[in-house]
Amino acid sequence: MRIECEHAPRHLTIVERRPPWREDLGPDWTSSAIARLRYNATDKSWTLYWADQHQRFHTYDRLPPSQGIEDLLTEIERDPTNIFWG
Template sequence: MSGTDPTSPTGGAQASTLPELDVARVKRWCAARVPERVRHEMRVECEVAPRHLTIVERRAPYDEQQFGPEWTSFPIARLRYTKTRGTWSLYWRDRHMRFHAYDEQFAFAPSPDVEALLAEVDRDPTSIFWG
């Protein structure tokens, strides 16, 4: 699949404003978060939008008979790209599913290196991303 399918919810013509290499880095980082042996139960994935990426945790349905076959999706962090500056900014999600700038709360500056943001999500010094 080429990733240019406009009907795809996670990739398509809309995603062309984001640096493709950075999008690939984030997707690779997400895939590496969960061992292959448990991916039938949970995954970490990247949802692509025109100006941001959202890292989400997906879980298999607890009871498919009662709740249906759809996996649940829980946003973990958002990475927003500012094209004019060529920088990525990190956002955290509150209990109401609203995103807030991480740099304002934790003195973490926007960076041209998306891997710096991923390292901060991995490090999670205040347990704001992974709990």
């Protein structure tokens, strides 16, 4: 398993990648979104989102937007609600 970060102009997405585990599913690694950090240029803040089972993102309302991403990364690592790592 690998944890990676995909980036776009206004957000970062943390993804979990797993190697192929059954030959009949093919040689590709699977990918599941864990969290998204979205940047708001107006107030220069980052907001944390969590991914549901359909890979749709929802605001994580237990943490306010932050000027830096460190607080958001710490919350993902702590995962007090088990919403990120299960």
